[in-house]
Amino acid sequence: MSEDPPSESSSDPSPSSSDATDVRADGGAAGADDVALDPWGSATIGDYRKLFEQFGIEEFEEVLPEVPNPHYLMRRGVIFGHRDYRRVADALREGEDAAVLSGFMPTGDPHIGHKMVFDEIIWHQRQGAEAYGLIADLEAHAARGLSWEEIDEHTENYLLSFLALGFDPEEGEIYRQSGNREVQDLAFELGTKANFSELQAIYDFDGETNVSYMQSVVTQMADILYPQLEEPKPTVIPVGPDQDPHMRLARDLAARMRFFRVTEAYASFEVVEEDLGLLREAYEHRDEFAEDPERPRCIEAAEWLAEYETDAVEVKENLVRSLENAGKEPLRPRIRFLDRNATEDAFQALVESIEGEIRVYDEHIDTFEMTRNEAEDLAREVEVDHGGYGFYPPSSIYHRFMTGLTGGKMSSSVPASHISLLDDPEEGYEKVKAATTGGRETAELQRELGGEADDCPVYELYAYLLSGDDDEFAKRVYEECVGGERLCGDCKEQAAELMREFLADHQEKREEAREVLEGLELEIETPRRN
Ligand code: TRP
Numbered sequence: 001m002s003e004d005p006p007s008e009s010s011s012d013p014s015p016s017s018s019d020a021t022d023v024r025a026d027g028g029a030a031g032a033d034d035v036a037l038d039p040w041g042s043a044t045i046g047d048y049r050k051l052f053e054q055f056g057i058e059e060f061e062e063v064l065p066e067v068p069n070p071h072y073l074m075r076r077g078v079i080f081g082h083r084d085y086r087r088v089a090d091a092l093r094e095g096e097d098a099a100v101l102s103g104f105m106p107t108g109d110p111h112i113g114h115k116m117v118f119d120e121i122i123w124h125q126r127q128g129a130e131a132y133g134l135i136a137d138l139e140a141h142a143a144r145g146l147s148w149e150e151i152d153e154h155t156e157n158y159l160l161s162f163l164a165l166g167f168d169p170e171e172g173e174i175y176r177q178s179g180n181r182e183v184q185d186l187a188f189e190l191g192t193k194a195n196f197s198e199l200q201a202i203y204d205f206d207g208e209t210n211v212s213y214m215q216s217v218v219t220q221m222a223d224i225l226y227p228q229l230e231e232p233k234p235t236v237i238p239v240g241p242d243q244d245p246h247m248r249l250a251r252d253l254a255a256r257m258r259f260f261r262v263t264e265a266y267a268s269f270e271v272v273e274e275d276l277g278l279l280r281e282a283y284e285h286r287d288e289f290a291e292d293p294e295r296p297r298c299i300e301a302a303e304w305l306a307e308y309e310t311d312a313v314e315v316k317e318n319l320v321r322s323l324e325n326a327g328k329e330p331l332r333p334r335i336r337f338l339d340r341n342a343t344e345d346a347f348q349a350l351v352e353s354i355e356g357e358i359r360v361y362d363e364h365i366d367t368f369e370m371t372r373n374e375a376e377d378l379a380r381e382v383e384v385d386h387g388g389y390g391f392y393p394p395s396s397i398y399h400r401f402m403t404g405l406t407g408g409k410m411s412s413s414v415p416a417s418h419i420s421l422l423d424d425p426e427e428g429y430e431k432v433k434a435a436t437t438g439g440r441e442t443a444e445l446q447r448e449l450g451g452e453a454d455d456c457p458v459y460e461l462y463a464y465l466l467s468g469d470d471d472e473f474a475k476r477v478y479e480e481c482v483g484g485e486r487l488c489g490d491c492k493e494q495a496a497e498l499m500r501e502f503l504a505d506h507q508e509k510r511e512e513a514r515e516v517l518e519g520l521e522l523e524i525e526t527p528r529r530n
C-alpha cells in the first residue's frame with residue numbers, strides 16, 4: 001500500500017459531479033459514482049465508501065480496539081478511515097516514540113471543522129506523542145494568492161484557538177512554513193525525487209501552474225516528514241480525506257528516500273507484492289510436486305502452479321513464466337534487500353551485519369535466516385548509522401467533513417453554513433437556531449416517524465462537538481430524535497445554548513492564550529512584502 005505507483009494516485013483529479021452530499025452515520029451515501037480527491041478543489045466527498053475501494057484507505061473501526069483511550073471522534077466514527085495507523089496506535093500503547101502533525105492554511109477564520117483537527121493533535125499529544133501544528137502560509141500565498149498581511153492576521157487567529165483548545169507549546173512545536181528553514185531544506189531534497197509529470201497526474205497541474213505552487217507541494221511533503229528528521233518514528237497526520245493525495249505522495253517519497261527496500265522473494269527473479277501470495281501457496285505445497293521436497297525446483301513449481309485455480313489469472317501466468325525461466329533453480333523463501341540509494345559503505349555495513357546465510361549481488365542482498373520485520377529494522381538502523389533518514393511511511397487518519405448548517409457543504413466562504421471560532425456567542429446561538437434539521441414536516445409526523453438524526457446538521461453538532469466526551473449524552477439525543485420523543489425546536493434551543501456556552505468559554509481561553517503566543521519563538525508578523 002505504501003508504494004502505489006504515482007499514476008494510480010488520482011484517477012480523476014477534477015472536482016466530482018457528485019450530487020450526493022448526505023453522508024450517513026454508517027459511512028455510506030447514496031448517489032455519487034466517483035469520488036475525486038482534490039486538495040484544492042471544491043469536490044464534495046459524496047461517498048466515503050469509495051475511498052476504501054478506490055484508494056485503499058482502511059476503515060478506522062478495524063484499528064479502534066488497539067487505540068488506548070480512544071478520542072470521542074474515534075469512538076463515534078467521525079474519524080472513519082486511516083492509512084497505516086496501527087503503527088502509531090502500537091507505539092502509543094507501548095509508550096514508544098510517536099509523533100502527530102497537521103497543517104492549516106490560513107485562508108480565513110478557524111471554524112468548528114478545524115477544531116476537530118486541533119483536538120486530534122492535542123489528543124495525541126496527551127497520549128504521549130510529539131506534537132506539531134503548522135501554518136501553511138507558503139501554500140496559502142502560492143496556491144490561494146493571499147497577501148502576507150491577510151495571512152498574518154489569520155495565522156494569529158488559528159494559533160490562539162489551537163492554544164486555547166489545549167495544545168501545549170512547551171512540549172510540542174508550532175511553526176510557519178515560511179519560518180522553518182529545516183522544512184524548506186528537506187522540501188528541496190524531497191523535490192529531487194518527484195517530477196513535474198507526477199505532480200501533473202496527482203494534482204492536475206499544467207503549464208500555467210506557478211512554480212511556487214509546486215514548491216508548496218514539496219513543502220507539505222517536508223512538513224509531513226519533519227517529525228522524523230532527527231530520528232525516524234511512527235507519525236500520524238490527521239486530515240480530511242481531500243488531503244489523501246498528499247498522503248500517498250508523502251508515503252511514496254518517504255520510500256524513495258530510503259537506502260534499501262525490503263521485499264520477500266523465492267528465487268533469484270524479482271517479484272511484486274501480488275505474486276507473493278501465489279508463491280507462498282506453491283511453496284507450501286512443495287511436497288506435492290517436488291521430487292525432493294527439501295529442494296523444490298522452480299520448474300516443478302511452475303508445473304504445479306499452471307494447474308492451480310485462481311481469479312488472478314494474469315498474475316499467475318506471469319509468475320508461471322518466471323518460474324519456468326528460473327528452471328532448476330531451487331524455490332526457497334528469502335528476504336531481499338534492494339539497494340535504492342545506499343552508499344557503498346552502507347551496503348557493505350549491511351552485508352556485514354546480517355547473520356546467517358547470505359547471497360550478495362550487485363544491487364541486492366538475499367538473506368535466509370531473518371524475518372521481514374527484523375530485516376526492516378536492520379535496514380533502517382544501517383541507514384540511520386550512515387547518514388540516511390530512515391523514514392517510516394507516514395500514517396494518516398481521516399475525519400468526516402461536517403455538513404453545513406444550511407445543508408450542503410460547510411464552507412468558509414458562506415458564513416451561515418459554519419460556525420467560526422471567532423463568532424460572537426450570540427451569533428453562534430442564532431446560527432444554530434436557524435440551521436436546517438432532519439425533522440419532519442409537522443410535530444405530529446415527527447412523533448410518529450421520528451426525526452432523521454443521520455441527516456441532521458444539528459445532530460452532527462451534538463456528535464462532533466457539543467457532547468464533548470459524553471457518549472451517553474450524544475446517544476440520548478440520537479435515540480430521542482429517531483424515537484420521536486425529541487422535537488426540533490427544543491433540540492435546536494438546547495444545541496444553540498450549548499454552542500453559545502462553548503464559544504464564550506473558548507473565546508475567554510483565546511484571550512488567555514495571547515500571552516503564551518507572544519512568548520513563542522514564531523513571528524506573527526512576517527517581514528515579507530505584500
Ligand atoms: N494542504 C493543507 C490544507 O490545505 C495544509 C497543510 C500543509 C498540511 N502542510 C500540511 C496538512 C501537513 C497536513 C500536514 O489545509
Ligand code: SF4
Pocket residue numbers: 437438439451452453456457458459477481482486487488489491492
Ligand atoms: Fe435534528 Fe434534533 Fe430535529 Fe432530531 S430533533 S432532527 S437531532 S434538530
